[in-house]
Every structure is written in C-alpha cells, then in structure tokens.
Amino acid sequence: MKRKPRLFTPGPTPVPPEVLLDMAAPMTHHRQAAFEAIFSEVSEKLKTVFQTSSPAVILSGSGTAALEASMINTLSAGDKAISVNGGKFGERWGQIGAAFGVEMNVIDIEWGTAVDPAQIEEALKAEPSAKAVFTTLHETSTTVLTDIKAIAEVTAKTSAILVVDAVSALAADELRMDEWGVDLVVSGSQKALMLPPGLAFAAIGPKAEAVMKTSTLPKYYLDLTKAIKSLGKKTTPYTPSVSIIIAMNTALDALVDEGMETVWARHAKLAEATRAGVIGMGMELFSQRPSNAATAVKLPDGVDGGTLHKKLRDEFKATCAGGQEHLKGKIERIGHMGYYDQFDVITVLSAFELALKEMGAAVKVGEGVAAAQRCFAEE
Secondary structure, rough: OOOEEEEOOOOOOOOHHHHHHHHOOOOOOOOOHHHHHHHHHHHHHHHHHHOOOOOEEEEEEHHHHHHHHHHHHOOOOEEEEEEEEHHHHHHHHHHHHHHOOOOOEEEEEEOOOEEEEEEHHHHHHHHHOOOOEEEEEEEEEOOOOOOOOHHHHHHHOOOOOOOOEOOOOEEEEEOOOHHOOEEEEEOOOOOOOOOOEEEEEEOOOOHHHHHHHOOOOOOOOOHHHHHHHOOOOEEEOOOHHHHHHHHHHHHHHHHHHHHHHHHHHHHHHHHHHHHHHHHOOOOOOOOOEOOOEEEEEOOOOOHHHHHHHHHHHHOOOEEEOOOHHOOOOEEEEEEEEOOOHHHHHHHHHHHHHHHHHOOOOOOOOOOHHHHHHHHHHHO
C-alpha cells in the first residue's frame, strides 16, 4: 500500500477540505452583487486577522507582490530606507529597494538570530531622513521570530514608517498591528491562512497611507491607492482571483470563530511540542528565537541534509523544506502553521526519527515523539 503524502513545508500548507470544495463551485462573475457581498465579508474578516481597523486590501499575486507594493506605494526614487537582512526573505527587501532606486541601509545579522531593536534605533539615528524600516516577522529561511512590538516602539518616535513582512507568520505568530503601532503589514494566502497560493494582502495604517500621497515610484497594477478606493466599492481595481477569494471566506470564518488569541495559542503549542520533540530525539534547534510558524532542525554531523530531505519526501511521504544558501544540507525546516493539529506533529517527528535512524544517525527513536506527547498532555 502506498504511503499517504503529507505536507510539512512552511508554505504552501495543507488546505482544509471545505475550503477546497468552495473552490470547486461554478465560476461566478466578480462584478455582481453576490460576489461583492462575499468580497466585503472577506475584507472585514481579514482586518480581524491583521488586528487592525485600517484597510486591508487583496491583490492577486504571491506574497512578494505585496512586498513590492508596500515599497513602491510609500517611497520615491532616491529615498533612504532601512531593512533587516537575516535570511532569504529579509534579503528580498533590499533587492526590491535596489530595483527601484531606493537607497537601502541594510542591517545584516547572522542567520539564525533576530535583529536587536536597538540596532534599528541606532540606524535611524545615523540616518534620520530614512522614510521607512522594512523587516520580517518570521524569517522563513531560518524560522527566526522578530520582536516587532519593540521595533514599533522605536519607529513610533520617528517619521519613518514600519513595514512588516508577515507572509509566513500572519495568524501563526502574535501580531497586533494597531495596538503595537505597525504602519503597514503584508502577507500571503498559502501559509497560516490555509489557502492555496495566489493572493497577497496589505493592511495599511494611517501613517503609511499618509506617506503614500507623496510616493512617486512607478506603479500600475500594484497601486494600493486604487485598491483602497475599490475596497469602498466592495471590489478590486482589476480581475481578482475569484475562486480563492470565495474559499477564503470559509478559511477566515474558521480563524475568526476560533478567535485570534486561541489561534495564536494553538500555534504556540504546536511549535512548543515540535521543538520538544526535536530536542528529545537528540538534535538541536537552529533558530535562537524560534517562530511558532515553523521549526528549523540543525542536522547532526555526518547527516547529509539533501539525502534526508529526499528520504522524508520520497520514502516517508513527509515533505518538509531544506536549508537555503549556505544552510543547504545543514538544516531541515518543519512547517506547522495553519491546518495542523497535534497528530500532524507526532507524525512528522516519527518520520524524522525513522529516517535518521535508517541513515545511521545517533537518534533516540521514540524519544522525540514521547517528548512531544508529554508537551501536548500538559495542555
């Protein structure tokens, strides 16, 4: 009998059956009252997930579309900005800025560590004309969580806006946009929101919306001013991803009904049990400040990460994610955001133990699973 394939990547993530069924419904037209009603509901529920009363716009595209939109709608060529580079996705902020002629002051930090808010404070003092700070809530390539609340306390004292990439962490790690004073948050559909890839989101606070009025960088399809204006008409400027938006209504219902406090607590428990399991089987965590969205496992000496990744995927049908750049072959990343429960964690830890044992690693088979079970039993 063939093994059942299971997805444990930090995006895309599994999609609930009821959400998939919504996408199988007959196509509807996006410029009619029925869809506009759904779009209006989705837009309001999305604000709950972002924890904001500000507009939350929906774009058709990947999360990177929202990253680019956040920059080209708030800055002009020659503007100065600060970004944090502690992994592949923090690096992307600098690359987007360079592509549009923004002078990026990049704070490079060691992969696996989180930026110290004091570093951002120092960067803003050194460059008081900086118009924005770009950082990442969860650096997916390292599974590091950034202290956004503390950074927001720094940027609130300046004219710079704080823009946060929450593509992989929205609804997994705590993020209180309005309460913390975050000015612009972007995300994507294929992570903790339990949807397929294809949608990007941007929640735009008052400080960010004000600086949008002076931005002169070129924009057309990703013009957030147009998107906000269309939001008031319960629609989008251009053809939206109709089926995913309809399905999104069901996915957001699940999150809103559960309540964001409970959603965050659920992800925290899944992450805690995963980390306990990794340590229990005799391995180490890579991230020094781990996120609740995913866990990076530091592989023992003598274990080739590429071989382990393929064994997990092809033999055990547990698809995780390997390391990137200089971490390739050195870590394996386990996603546990969105449509996961405690038994998914037990399953992936069991697959890790068995795969590593077959590869000759000195892993304690059963100890990781037992540690995770004890963690869940404490709930």
